[in-house]
Amino acid sequence: MSIVKKELLRYFVEIAYNGKHYFGWQRQPNQMSVQQVVEEALSLILRSEIKVVAAGRTDTGVHAMQLFAHFDCEEIEVNERLIFRINSFLPQDISIKNILRVTDDAHARFDAVQREYEYRISLGKNPFNFDLTYQLYNKPNIEAMNQAAKLLLVHTDFQCFSRSKTDVKTYICKIVKAQWEERDDILVFTVIADRFLRNMVRAIVGTLLDIGFGKTTLSEFQEILNSQDRSEAGASAPAHGLYLRRVVYPESLFL
Structure with a gap:
């Protein structure tokens, strides 16, 4: 049978x-x-x-x-x-x-056509979300960080923000949104792209924070983007502040 x-x-x-x-x-x-x-x-x-x-x-x-x-x-x-x-x-x-x-x-x-990440920073000590946000005790310059973030929209090769010794075939990503905003006592960075490299968002956040605290200038940030060298960028922001917020697919996939 x-x-x-x-x-x-x-x-x-x-x-x-x-x-x-x-x-x-x-x-x-x-x-x-x-x-x-x-x-x-x-x-x-x-x-x-x-x-x-x-x-x-x-x-x-x-x-x-x-x-x-x-x-x-x-x-x-x-x-x-x-x-x-x-x-x-x-x-x-x-x-x-x-x-x-x-x-x-x-x-x-x-088949994913878009991914959205969010990075959350607490501006001050908060006992209710200390393990869900990165806590800072000094406020960075948000305007300066947003000026730098705009450069991400016209750049495509993000090897400078990719984890070293990775096996990816291309470092090309298309970022369509990169913006900081303050929500009460939480500073939120939203970034949307077609794809992301390993450690890319945390490396971007860490480097933008260097700009926010005056450690890196806007022109130096452009040089980092052009360098294709991870060692030129800032340290990665801690993992516990990062959230994969949304993944988008073509409607035709769903029955």
Whole structure:
């Protein structure tokens, strides 16, 4: 008697997480990752070995308000109960927000057309978000940092902000928004691009803060951009202030 295998369908899972207790998104030997926890919960509830491919890899300590990953499995009925059951097996700092049926060739990483990051800085000591923002006790010059941020919009090669010894094939990124704004006692940097390099946002933030504190001039910032040398840029801002806020896909992917 032959066993008929059921067709595998592709789904996107929408995930949010606090990255404080994880060694980044990607699975690593002997370290706890968000990917491992999500795969184990999905596999348990869907009763099948589930492997997910994410839109990107957040580093140790970085958070995500919205990250998509795709996986293949037999047809499932997506409803509130299913989402609730999966979340009940996840720790409090990881949440499944939705599961969406997509085309069979949809790819969470390669089909993303835009990604948005947010970096949050507390201006002063705040006991309620000390581990979710980078705390500064002196206010940087926001106008100067925004002047420098405008240069990012007309630049395309960001090797100077890329982690060294990386295996990327190109350092070209198209940034469409880079702006600082003050929200009460929180300073927020929003940056949107088609793609980002490893450590890129934190390196940008650290370098812009050097401008905000008068350590680097606008002309020196332009020289850093042109240098293609990570050692010319500033130190990376701490991971716990960084959030992947949004990932955008073509509507045609969703069924």
